[in-house]
Amino acid sequence: MTETPHGAGGGRKRNEHAHEAILEATLATLREVGYQQLTMEGVAARAGVAKATIYRWWPQKSHLIIEAVGTQLTTPLQTQGNSEADIRAVIQRTIEFVGGVLGDVYAADIAHDPTAGPQLEDLLGPYRAAHTAILLAAAARGDLPYTIDATAVLDVINGAVLFRKLMKRPLDDHFTDQLTALITSGQIPRTLTA
Amino acid sequence: MTETPHGAGGGRKRNEHAHEAILEATLATLREVGYQQLTMEGVAARAGVAKATIYRWWPQKSHLIIEAVGTQLTTPLQTQGNSEADIRAVIQRTIEFVGGVLGDVYAADIAHDPTAGPQLEDLLGPYRAAHTAILLAAAARGDLPYTIDATAVLDVINGAVLFRKLMKRPLDDHFTDQLTALITSGQIPRTLTA
Amino acid sequence: MTETPHGAGGGRKRNEHAHEAILEATLATLREVGYQQLTMEGVAARAGVAKATIYRWWPQKSHLIIEAVGTQLTTPLQTQGNSEADIRAVIQRTIEFVGGVLGDVYAADIAHDPTAGPQLEDLLGPYRAAHTAILLAAAARGDLPYTIDATAVLDVINGAVLFRKLMKRPLDDHFTDQLTALITSGQIPRTLTA
Amino acid sequence: MTETPHGAGGGRKRNEHAHEAILEATLATLREVGYQQLTMEGVAARAGVAKATIYRWWPQKSHLIIEAVGTQLTTPLQTQGNSEADIRAVIQRTIEFVGGVLGDVYAADIAHDPTAGPQLEDLLGPYRAAHTAILLAAAARGDLPYTIDATAVLDVINGAVLFRKLMKRPLDDHFTDQLTALITSGQIPRTLTA
DNA sequence: ACATAAACGAGACGGTACGTCTCGTCTTTTG
DNA sequence: CAAAAGACGAGACGTACCGTCTCGTTTATGT
Numbered sequence: 001m002t003e004t005p006h007g008a009g010g011g012r013k014r015n016e017h018a019h020e021a022i023l024e025a026t027l028a029t030l031r032e033v034g035y036q037q038l039t040m041e042g043v044a045a046r047a048g049v050a051k052a053t054i055y056r057w058w059p060q061k062s063h064l065i066i067e068a069v070g071t072q073l074t075t076p077l078q079t080q081g082n083s084e085a086d087i088r089a090v091i092q093r094t095i096e097f098v099g100g101v102l103g104d105v106y107a108a109d110i111a112h113d114p115t116a117g118p119q120l121e122d123l124l125g126p127y128r129a130a131h132t133a134i135l136l137a138a139a140a141r142g143d144l145p146y147t148i149d150a151t152a153v154l155d156v157i158n159g160a161v162l163f164r165k166l167m168k169r170p171l172d173d174h175f176t177d178q179l180t181a182l183i184t185s186g187q188i189p190r191t192l193t194a
Numbered sequence: 195m196t197e198t199p200h201g202a203g204g205g206r207k208r209n210e211h212a213h214e215a216i217l218e219a220t221l222a223t224l225r226e227v228g229y230q231q232l233t234m235e236g237v238a239a240r241a242g243v244a245k246a247t248i249y250r251w252w253p254q255k256s257h258l259i260i261e262a263v264g265t266q267l268t269t270p271l272q273t274q275g276n277s278e279a280d281i282r283a284v285i286q287r288t289i290e291f292v293g294g295v296l297g298d299v300y301a302a303d304i305a306h307d308p309t310a311g312p313q314l315e316d317l318l319g320p321y322r323a324a325h326t327a328i329l330l331a332a333a334a335r336g337d338l339p340y341t342i343d344a345t346a347v348l349d350v351i352n353g354a355v356l357f358r359k360l361m362k363r364p365l366d367d368h369f370t371d372q373l374t375a376l377i378t379s380g381q382i383p384r385t386l387t388a
Numbered sequence: 389m390t391e392t393p394h395g396a397g398g399g400r401k402r403n404e405h406a407h408e409a410i411l412e413a414t415l416a417t418l419r420e421v422g423y424q425q426l427t428m429e430g431v432a433a434r435a436g437v438a439k440a441t442i443y444r445w446w447p448q449k450s451h452l453i454i455e456a457v458g459t460q461l462t463t464p465l466q467t468q469g470n471s472e473a474d475i476r477a478v479i480q481r482t483i484e485f486v487g488g489v490l491g492d493v494y495a496a497d498i499a500h501d502p503t504a505g506p507q508l509e510d511l512l513g514p515y516r517a518a519h520t521a522i523l524l525a526a527a528a529r530g531d532l533p534y535t536i537d538a539t540a541v542l543d544v545i546n547g548a549v550l551f552r553k554l555m556k557r558p559l560d561d562h563f564t565d566q567l568t569a570l571i572t573s574g575q576i577p578r579t580l581t582a
Numbered sequence: 583m584t585e586t587p588h589g590a591g592g593g594r595k596r597n598e599h600a601h602e603a604i605l606e607a608t609l610a611t612l613r614e615v616g617y618q619q620l621t622m623e624g625v626a627a628r629a630g631v632a633k634a635t636i637y638r639w640w641p642q643k644s645h646l647i648i649e650a651v652g653t654q655l656t657t658p659l660q661t662q663g664n665s666e667a668d669i670r671a672v673i674q675r676t677i678e679f680v681g682g683v684l685g686d687v688y689a690a691d692i693a694h695d696p697t698a699g700p701q702l703e704d705l706l707g708p709y710r711a712a713h714t715a716i717l718l719a720a721a722a723r724g725d726l727p728y729t730i731d732a733t734a735v736l737d738v739i740n741g742a743v744l745f746r747k748l749m750k751r752p753l754d755d756h757f758t759d760q761l762t763a764l765i766t767s768g769q770i771p772r773t774l775t776a
Numbered sequence: 777a778c779a780t781a782a783a784c785g786a787g788a789c790g791g792t793a794c795g796t797c798t799c800g801t802c803t804t805t806t807g
Numbered sequence: 808c809a810a811a812a813g814a815c816g817a818g819a820c821g822t823a824c825c826g827t828c829t830c831g832t833t834t835a836t837g838t
Contacts, residue, residue, distance in 0.1 A: 010805030010806055010811075010813075011804065011805070011812035011813040012802070012805090012814045012815080013811075013813095014814070015814065018814090018816095034306065035305070036305070040793080040794075040795085041783090041792085041793060042793095048816090049815085049816075050795095050817060050818085051795080051817095051818095052796080052797085053795095053814075054816060055795070056814075056815090057798085101831080103305075105306050106301070107300075107304075108301065108305070110360045110361065111228075111229070111230070111297075111301050111302070111359075111360055112228060112229070112230040112231075117361065132261070142836060149368070149796050150373050151338075151363075152354075152369055153360070153372075153376070154375065155354055155358050155363065156350060156354040158353075158359065159352075159353035159354040159355070159357030160349055160350040160354060160359055161353070163349050163350075163352050163353030163357075164349055164353065166300055166301075166304045166305055167304065167311065167349070168311065169345075169349065174343070174346075178346040178347075179346070180380070182347070182377065183376065185379040193790055204780070204781060204782075204837060205783075205835070206782045206784080206833075206836090207782085207783080207833050207834080207835065207836095208782095208783075212784075233823085233824060233825090234824075234825075234826085235812090235823085235825085236824095242785090243785080244785050244787080245786095245787090245826080245827095246783095246785090246786095246826090246827080247783075247784060247785080249826065249827085250783080250784090355796065403809080406810080410728070411793095423693070424694040427797090427798060427799090428798080428799075428800085429797095429799085436811090437810085438810065438811045438812060438813080439800080439801095439812095440800090440801080440802085440812095441809090441810060443801085447800090449799095465598055491693075493690075494689070494745075495689040495690065495748075495759075496689070496693070498748045498749065499686055500616065500618040500750055503635075505749065506700065537760050540756075541764070543742055543746055543749065543751065544738060544741070544742040544745075544761065545654070546745050547741035547743070547744055547746065548738040548742060549741070550741055550744065550745055551688075551737050551738075551740050551741030551745075554584055554688055554689075555692065555695055555699065555737070557700065557733075557737065561746065562731070562734075566731050566735075567738065570735070570738060570764055570765065570767070573764070573767040591784080592785080592787085592790070592830065593786035593787040593829090593830070593831090594787055594788045594789080594828070594830055595787095596788070597789065597829090600788090600790095621818090621819060621820085622819075622820075622821085623818085623819060623820085624819090630790090631789085631790075632790045632791060633790095633791095633820095633821080633822095634788095634789080634790085634791065634821090634822080634823090635789060635790075637822085638788075638789090641821095
């Protein structure tokens with residue numbers, strides 16, 4: 001009748017302190033030794049945590065890093081009404097993101113960790129959506145003169161920034177000007193510095 | 195004076211048979227397991243060669259792979275007189291190169307192997323020079339409407355292709371069209387398929 | 389049927405259902421994978437019980453196993469009046485006990501778990517007492533011709549059986565004959581098979 | 583013409599210095615922390631050696647320990663012409679061997695490491711052979727009054743000593759007397775102390 | 777011709793990190 | 808408030824490659 005054979009219980013909650021310590025250790029290690037030299041053991045030791053605890057929540061190194069980097073992202077952009085300025089802002093934001101550790105994640109993990117791609121897209125989805133909206137708004141204004149494939153254009157921007165970073169070439173105003181001009185196709189009254 | 199402490203001496207020549215076997219084993223391994231899974235030990239075993247022999251000639255994994263890939267490169271492009279067709283050809287050639295193993299080399303090594311960048315540039319220098327010439331010819335014809343920074347434009351092309359490869363998005367005619375249009379800024383009478 | 393699911397007075401009773409499930413899971417696991425492969429986690433999972441519940445009642449793995457094995461023991465021997473038959477029975481009983489899982493407990497735990505020894509002695513005390521009585525009765529009959537040290541003799545029997553088990557040598561009639569003869573010192577009319 | 587594609591070389595020799603350091607570290611660790619607390623990592627660290635080097639030569643912990651212990655064995659016994667003294671010597675030698683680390687090896691490894699048994703037998707074979715010869719010599723003299731199964735008798739001696747060790751009971755003269763008397767069946771003029 | 781010296785195979789080695797496993801403890805939730 | 812569920816720190820496991828280092832052999836060179 002009053003059978004309660006077994007079946008109580010909930011389980012311990014995640015230890016938020018350890019969780020945060022791991023993410024912080026990950027970011028600190030990234031800053032100090034870079035992506036390739038970051039090891040799970042190093043992060044565990046630095047966070048004062050058992051390796052297994054890291055593997056419990058982040059089965060792959062890339063997941064850990066993507067989440068850690070994700071805590072540093074700023075809010076998505078919105079159009080300011082000026083197409084050229086908007087596009088320039090998109091490029092600058094891309095430089096901030098892809099020009100940093102995120103670029104290393106792309107370079108190192110996406111190609112050979114099939115789970116990293118989707119996870120990165122989850123993280124960056126809102127930003128890509130915002131950038132897509134900005135491009136479409138510019139097209140609606142007539143400032144992008146062709147039937148735009150926003151995915152391709154954003155791939156061009158991301159790729160260009162990533163490549164420059166990998167080649168250790170400057171991601172400066174000159175490059176931003178060039179890329180902006182390329183995207184806007186000379187349709188917008190430009191004031192290129194050189 | 196003439197340093198000859200104890201007689202003469204020659205030294206054995208490089209074993210070309212082993213050399214080629216290593217490059218072939220490298221390419222075969224690349225094709226089968228990809229860049230990240232390629233190990234020096236695996237290549238040595240496959241080539242029937244001692245690890246030290248590989249290290250003697252290619253002190254870094256990236257050097258080995260770059261040389262192996264380099265044996266597969268075709269001849270550089272030349273302008274055909276039609277700017278849009280030229281630029282399209284440059285993009286297609288980039289897809290051939292960067293869309294393949296070379297893209298993995300960029301992604302995996304350039305970022306953390308300081309010697310890989312210069313070596314890659316040595317290898318790809320003639321191609322980059324040819325592509326630069328094509329862009330400058332187009333600019334001379336007035337088909338590229340701004341003071342072109344050929345380096346930046348080639349970085350955009352390479353980066354876009356690399357990024358699409360990493361994201362596993364198609365490197366097809368549609369993408370080629372989009373990128374061609376972006377570069378040519380809509381100044382050239384286009385016949386886009388879609 | 390001593391169900392007291394919500395006792396008001398003082399403290400919840402031990403959950404007999406879980407207790408038995410644990411002992412059964414222990415025995416089943418012992419039979420299937422053996423002593424060394426038995427893990428607390430495995431037993432807990434099989435019994436549908438939390439690990440902590442096991443540790444609450446059996447602080448050491450050896451305790452759990454000793455109690456589980458203890459539920460399987462048959463009743464102690466008594467002298468049948470015939471010294472040789474008695475001693476043979478003692479040996480056979482020892483083969484039943486030590487030749488089974490108990491032998492593994494001796495081998496694995498006694499040496500390095502200081503609490504396992506006393507607990508085993510608690511469990512086996514009645515049997516050792518019974519065997520001692522049988523040996524002393526034989527000595528009283530004059531069938532054991534020396535001032536017997538029953539502890540030493542039982543140690544010899546236990547040890548011989550344990551060693552044969554460890555060495556995977558047969559614990560058969562021939563061995564029983566040999567050991568019986570050794571103990572009885574040839575003082576009893578023997579009918580050894582060979 | 584005469585192709586010798588590849589097929590030279592023999593490989594680097596074993597590093598005897600490291601080899602000995604490992605065995606010494608094993609023995610020292612055994613003495614200090616005992617069998618169960620000995621870890622491969624501890625031995626490697628103590629010997630100043632990579633773990634993989636240990637695993638290369640001793641794939642199992644038991645192998646390493648057996649070889650280490652084997653370096654400490656003294657020469658086998660020989661009969662001195664006196665059966666009782668011989669048997670007593672066999673027992674004492676067994677106490678030296680099995681009463682020490684070897685006993686732990688029996689207890690811990692033989693039962694669950696199928697390769698440890700044969701390896702131990704290889705190591706102890708000469709000693710068992712010597713002891714067998716001693717027993718047979720005693721039987722030939724008529725001092726062992728039954729058709730002796732030397733294997734069984736040696737198992738009894740080994741087992742008794744092992745069991746006493748595991749139970750932490752003394753392996754002293756009294757025990758030696760008792761066991762000697764048991765083996766010799768009272769046929770030899772004895773001078774038992776008690 | 778013959779010593780010299782480099783190239784080579786084989787593979788041992790110290791080292792680092794991997795990802796997994798089990799232990800015994802601790803925390804939270806559920807009934 | 809006991810028991811489930813299960814997270815946690817600790818630390819050993821055995822494996823995989825790394826890049827270096829003997830070995831003993833093979834092959835040219837330059838006296």
